[in-house]
Amino acid sequence: MTEGTPKYPPIPADDLKRTLKLSQPDTLPHIGLVGDTYTVTVTGEDTAVRFCVIDMHIPPGGGPPPHRHDFEETFIVLEGEMEATFRGQKRVVHAGETLHIPANAPHQFHNASSRPAKLICICSPAGQEKFFAEVGTPVATRTTAPPKLDAQQEAEFIKKVVALAPEYRTELLKEG
Secondary structure, eight states, X not given: OOTTSOSSOOOOOOOTTSOOOOOOGGGSOEEEEXXXXXXXXXXXXXXXXXXXXXXXXXXXTOOOOSEEESSEEEEEEEESEEEEEETTEEEEEETTOEEEEOTTOOEEEEOOSSSOXXXXXXXXXXXXXXXXXXXXXXXXXXXXXXXXXXXXXXXXXXXXXXXXXXXXXXXXXXXX
16 A cells, blocks of 8 residues: 555445434334244335344244344344254353354244243344245234144245245254
8 A cells, every 4th residue: 555545445425315214113013923023123225235123022932943044143132031052052142142143054042931032133134024024924012922823824834934935045944
């Protein structure tokens, strides 16, 4: 680098097309999925697809099956605790702790406790929120459980998830 050449590139100009986003989760749509309730508080459209933020209510026994995907995922446990399985290793994550899952790593989270857990999930880049909206069921509130599925409805749900998962760069696994 020659003298007079800036060490760092200049910061781009402010993009005035992007605006401030204030989310009031109780006024947003809520998605029931795998026994959990998810509320997307910041979408990919809000962040130029850089990330999305999902408020998660995980009742006892809740949580998705083992899976992996090509985006980063960070969980901030606000209330309760969750059991996280990462590359086959289990650990309990408590309120006040943050867990980061690197892209492509096999993982799963599960509420093994007797109390609901509340998490904030950040996915980067965004896109997972669209998958949840496409496969989930609208529910009334941030803590409303999704409707119970009978055997036929569950089979149809699994078929839909399996068909859409590759489009959202997600792979379902037998083990986390």
